[in-house]
Amino acid sequence: MQANWHGVFPAAVTHFHDDESINLPATLDHLEKMIEAGIHGVIMLGTVGENCSLEMSEKLTVLKAAVEHVRGRIPVLSGVAETSTRLACRYAAEAQKIGADGLMVLPAMVYKADGHEAMAHFRTVAKASDLPIMIYNNPPSYNIDVTPEMFVDLADEPKFVCIKESSDNPRRITDLKNLTGDRFLLFCGVDDLVLESAMLGATGWVSGLVNAFPAENRLLWDLAMAGRYSEAVDVYRWYTPLLHLDTLPKLVQYIKLAVAECGYGSAKTRAPRLPIEGAELAKVLDIIRKAIATRPDAKAYFANA
Template identity: 30%
Template sequence: MDFGSLLTAMVTPFDENNRINLERTTELIEYLLDHGTDGLIIAGTTGESPTLSFDEKLALFNHVVTVVNGRVPVVAGTGNNNTEASIRLTQEAEKIGVDAALLVTPYYNKPNQEGLYQHFKTVANETKLPIMLYNIPSRAIVRLTVETIVSLSQIDNIVSVKDSSGDLDAISSILEQVSEDFTVYSGDDSLTLPIQSIGGTGVVSVASHVIGTEMKEMIMAFEAGEVKQAAKLHRKLLPIMKALFMAPSPSPVKAALRYQQLNVGSVRLPLVPLSPFEEQNLYRLLDTYK
């Protein structure tokens, strides 16, 4: 299922007391839609899902669905390492009217491939929502193998994968074996163009908060056959993409948004804001780029 080529893994805006700020969320949504975003991933890693309560996630889902009002797909992060809890949140998100669910590989429990398969299959069987798998071994420890992703792709409503493994060989194998309507998205900004070049659909992006227009231009240049221009844009944007991960995400991107006069607040513990030194390095790079 094609959700668009540039999906933004949206940060969750907080107020001065670190509560979700829905007014700032509205402002951020409009900003992103004006700067190339084709779809929104909410309450994912970048949205600080581990520190959002069940009720906060539902309030966020409801608000974003209302504000977006069908203009772009809204994909809700409803997965965690508890299968029953994932089912419940996914079902509630479906009632609210999100367009799809993003299900992360269960972290900490360390299930084997059969456990991973059964987890995703069980959640998928309890919802009519299209499901995007989220393969992120650097955070979850466990990794979906090519074989497991291909097997899961045969379940009717498992329609896509966000792959943050960084393994282009594995991603090539996935693309070779899944059906044409199963989409593969890069989970790493810096691999957007390489993954697109082997048949990927696009990217679930953090950097699009800051360079969304430029990233969309790069993707569209490649799709138009302007490969050298796309590569030139990739090289130009790469330092920004890398800088936004100089510290655990989303601390850098929230700092970058504030520097651009989009106040999305700070991060919740156990994450911490950038140090003054890190902030100055980030701001210097942003000034140089602009």
């Protein structure tokens, strides 16, 4: 199975009204602004999209709206993050009916599976639809590590086409290349490791901060892909204080705060996530506002190419 996935894929935020109901117009307007900035694809309902805070019916409503809005212009993937394999299979089947282009499948939530159980979960979900799958490996967050050796085992399932590598260890890119060659598309899933991952062979980036800085995010990626590493490093150093926000427990609140500061929507999250306040709020706002004040001119970089 082939999937033409490459480049910058936002893990898109889900916007809410003040009463925590889903704000679909704001979600789609924000998505359109990122498309205009040049994203290559999008993942709805990932961690940043607050997947686990939404009911099944709400997830399907958001995904259907996104698919209809995009109209095939870019690939639309959906996160699959359920507490049981059965629920994950049900969601995968519904996502195919809606018209999603692929799935980003997480291990079953809550239960800490061992390697055998994790692989069984992925294989079972793969049988529930005909969609290509990005396997999301994030041991720091979910305490389940899909190792390079496990991906060798999983390589016999043709629906597994891509790996979102978020182990916080860029060595994994090389290990995966050495063990599986070009069998899988490799996406970086840690914002502040993207340049390292791109240099080692990642051809895609699932990003959180792109929600707030889509043009600058695309600039960094394009410079890396063009081999303009000196310039890429300059942009990366500007961007890194922001990118660190993606690696912290309150990444959703921080990213949504950046989204609001950049004029793309509200910082509202759904409980149990609460607004940040006090010294924490001041610290994060300082990082965001300094970045806004010193952001690079993306158009100027390529005008001088």
